[in-house]
Amino acid sequence: MKAYRAQLLRFDAQGQALYESDGLLVTGPGSDGVRRVIDAGAYRAVAARHPGVPVTHWQGRLIAPGFIDMHVHYPQTDIIGSPADGLLPWLTNYTFPAEMRFADPAYAAEIAHVFFEELLRNGVTTALTFATAHPASVDAFFHEAQKRGLRMMGGKVLQDRHSPDGLRDETEQSLADTEALIRRWHGKDRLGYAITPRFAPTSSEAQLRGAGELAARYGDTWIHSHVAENRDEVRWVRELFPQSRSYLSVYEDFGLLRARAVYAHCIHLDADDRALMHASASAAAVSPTSNLFLGSGFFDFGAAQAAGMLHGLASDVGGGTSFSPFRTMLAAYFIGREGQSKPGLSLAPSELWWLHTGGAARALGLQGCTGTLATGTEADFVVLNPDAIPLLARKARRAQNLQELLFALIVLGDDRVVERVVTA
Ligand code: GUN
Numbered sequence: 135m136k137a138y139r140a141q142l143l144r145f146d147a148q149g150q151a152l153y154e155s156d157g158l159l160v161t162g163p164g165s166d167g168v169r170r171v172i173d174a175g176a177y178r179a180v181a182a183r184h185p186g187v188p189v190t191h192w193q194g195r196l197i198a199p200g201f202i203d204m205h206v207h208y209p210q211t212d213i214i215g216s217p218a219d220g221l222l223p224w225l226t227n228y229t230f231p232a233e234m235r236f237a238d239p240a241y242a243a244e245i246a247h248v249f250f251e252e253l254l255r256n257g258v259t260t261a262l263t264f265a266t267a268h269p270a271s272v273d274a275f276f277h278e279a280q281k282r283g284l285r286m287m288g289g290k291v292l293q294d295r296h297s298p299d300g301l302r303d304e305t306e307q308s309l310a311d312t313e314a315l316i317r318r319w320h321g322k323d324r325l326g327y328a329i330t331p332r333f334a335p336t337s338s339e340a341q342l343r344g345a346g347e348l349a350a351r352y353g354d355t356w357i358h359s360h361v362a363e364n365r366d367e368v369r370w371v372r373e374l375f376p377q378s379r380s381y382l383s384v385y386e387d388f389g390l391l392r393a394r395a396v397y398a399h400c401i402h403l404d405a406d407d408r409a410l411m412h413a414s415a416s417a418a419a420v421s422p423t424s425n426l427f428l429g430s431g432f433f434d435f436g437a438a439q440a441a442g443m444l445h446g447l448a449s450d451v452g453g454g455t456s457f458s459p460f461r462t463m464l465a466a467y468f469i470g471r472e473g474q475s476k477p478g479l480s481l482a483p484s485e486l487w488w489l490h491t492g493g494a495a496r497a498l499g500l501q502g503c504t505g506t507l508a509t510g511t512e513a514d515f516v517v518l519n520p521d522a523i524p525l526l527a528r529k530a531r532r533a534q535n536l537q538e539l540l541f542a543l544i545v546l547g548d549d550r551v552v553e554r555v556v557t558a
């Protein structure tokens with residue numbers, strides 16, 4: 135067993151922040167070798183329950199759950215910050231050419247390494263990740279995650295049409311490859327497989343149907359795709375699938391909405407779509423830096439809350455402009471505030487934080503597993519040092535309460551404050 139003393143942020147199952155200005159987190163390995171939270175709370179009370187356990191004291195630091203990125207593309211690490219006139223030209227001009235290079239397993243392994251270094255440097259301990267259409271890109275991703283003992287989900291991209299040579303896959307083979315990868319990786323250590331149709335326009339009906347069948351057969355895998363990101367894309371889907379009620383309904387029609395189905399963006403939805411997300415227990419991966427960068431639109435947090443739709447935060451690198459959860463939470467605040475295309479609201483700092491930790495875990499179907507530092511959950515956490523940034527140090531010192539402290543970190547923080555990352 136090991137114990138860590140510092141300021142301590144946890145969440146309860148409802149998303150309420152629990153804060154100790156002098157806290158203690160006690161961890162120990164479970165029978166499976168994964169380190170879990172054994173006890174946590176105020177230092178005096180918790181320390182008294184665990185005499186003899188060595189305590190590491192991180193004075194002036196904040197222990198918080200590791201961040202969870204609900205949607206990111208590891209093969210796009212190197213095209214971050216590539217400007218384009220919106221989503222579809224960006225895919226054609228930057229994304230597809232970059233992803234073609236992952237036919238080379240050595241290149242895939244190199245980028246997977248860089249990607250995990252970036253995630254961890256930024257305090258992200260779990261992510262749901264796109265690979266590319268090449269099965270070797272999935273092996274590279276999971277090998278690297280396994281080596282580091284991380285809880286990670288990912289999968290091979292399915293795209294058998296409207297895609298260039300070198301990226302386009304073949305329907306039957308793509309489904310056989312997906313099933314083989316599920317058997318190779320899903321449930322191994324802390325890894326999980328995500329069935330990953332890129333988005334409706336780049337999959338044939340046969341490929342979507344096959345993906346839905348795999349999703350039914352392997353019920354605890356993830357489903358991972360994009361929906362309703364951009365108006366041009368929504369128009370295109372309407373042309374391609376005239377029989378479906380809406381873009382989201384296309385996925386419903388092929389059996390691709392269920393618990394652990396995660397859809398990036400969910401911007402241009404209507405009330406029926408949100409009700410469908412809720413009824414199917416599908417989740418939205420809100421990707422605010424990406425939406426601002428590509429000019430896609432503004433996720434409606436108020437409508438999502440009212441519909442009871444599961445949602446959490448994501449970087450969407452390389453459409454997104456930063457791996458840093460602090461940048462993503464700040465952009466989510468801006469998106470929430472936007473009040474011209476929808477009612478504006480002010481997300482509370484602890485709510486933003488929840489959406490990138492325990493709330494994201496819940497949206498991913500990982501509640502009780504990671505993201506909260508509740509007793510029994512996996513001990514993935516970050517140690518934050520507000521003193522690493524001069525202006526933040528001043529602001530944090532003056533914080534009167536938890537909300538002020540968290541907001542200072544969200545507005546002024548970045549990878550410099552992530553002093554240490556401890557994974558289970
Ligand atoms: N829609 C289809 N593919 C992509 C992608 O790679 N990134 C984003 N942001 N949207 C997409």
Ligand code: ZN
Nearest residue numbers: 207360398450
């Ligand atoms: Zn994306």
